[in-house]
Amino acid sequence: MRVxxxxxxxxxxxxVVRELLNAGHQVVGLxxxxxxxxxxxxxxxxxxKGDLDDLNSLREGAGSADGVIHLAFKHDFASFEAAAAADxxxxxxxxxxxxxxxxxxxxxxxxxxxxxxxxxxxxxxxTQSTPRRxxxxxxxxxxxxxxxxxxxxxxxxxxxxxxxxxxxxxxxARLKEVSAYIGDGSNRWPAVHQLDAARLFRLALEKGxxxxxxxxxxxxxxxxxxxxxxxxxxxxxxxxxxxxxEAAAHFGWLSFAASTDNPTSSALTxxxxxxxxxxxxxxxxxxxxxxxxx
Numbered sequence: 001m002r003v004x005x006x007x008x009x010x011x012x013x014x015x016v017v018r019e020l021l022n023a024g025h026q027v028v029g030l031x032x033x034x035x036x037x038x039x040x041x042x043x044x045x046x047x048x049k050g051d052l053d054d055l056n057s058l059r060e061g062a063g064s065a066d067g068v069i070h071l072a073f074k075h076d077f078a079s080f081e082a083a084a085a086a087d088x089x090x091x092x093x094x095x096x097x098x099x100x101x102x103x104x105x106x107x108x109x110x111x112x113x114x115x116x117x118x119x120x121x122x123x124x125x126x127t128q129s130t131p132r133r134x135x136x137x138x139x140x141x142x143x144x145x146x147x148x149x150x151x152x153x154x155x156x157x158x159x160x161x162x163x164x165x166x167x168x169x170x171x172x173a174r175l176k177e178v179s180a181y182i183g184d185g186s187n188r189w190p191a192v193h194q195l196d197a198a199r200l201f202r203l204a205l206e207k208g209x210x211x212x213x214x215x216x217x218x219x220x221x222x223x224x225x226x227x228x229x230x231x232x233x234x235x236x237x238x239x240x241x242x243x244x245x246e247a248a249a250h251f252g253w254l255s256f257a258a259s260t261d262n263p264t265s266s267a268l269t270x271x272x273x274x275x276x277x278x279x280x281x282x283x284x285x286x287x288x289x290x291x292x293x294x
Contacts (some may be wrong), residue, residue: 008071009155012201014043031050068103069201070090070108073134101146104147111133111262112262121267144232167291170235181258190218221263
């Protein structure tokens, strides 16, 4: 297939591009900077200039493709409502270009949108109050002749070069000179390796069902105190419990995720797509040390 990929040069997107190319697909990546253009060309992909605010460009990119994987998102937590609105408009624009074609559209969401404290499954609807409406916008396309599906990613998509939640925790620990967890730290984070996540996006594109939700989850739930413990040990910092009242001041915008108990299953995803995580789990990946070589 000729696949249009947004977020194609990001941590996850770059792995998705490699996965698609290795499987014999053509890739057209959305690029808004010269750096992104160079990265896509070096990877062996084609370039489509534009960004999430250029809806005409998005429609053109999607309309000329056999399928779309949408990974881009403006990670501006100071303007999260605006970022969420831009994401919804982008999905609707690309979806309009695919309407009635039966072509695949794979969007991205997160397991943190599920009800805390219970094992989340693919059949559970998102319940968290958030301005982001990626799932609803993408799955609505299934009613208009688009084979749309959603991949919910674990809060930790890990691997060498990650710039997400775990590096943020490491940065906070360095700044505060303590690696903290909230309460007894028993709240759990699911996790998945970058390369396993990339393969899941390819499988969802190739054979995902219309209106389906899939879970990018290998570790069902790693206790947060275990993550904090490894960070503290590698940085030679104390590992301490803080109260929920102290969490916002310590973790900042990440306090919600740092306090959430988000155990999540991918059993149905594995059964329906034949997807099996094979790369290192979160704790062994952290133990390799590459997260701390900065």
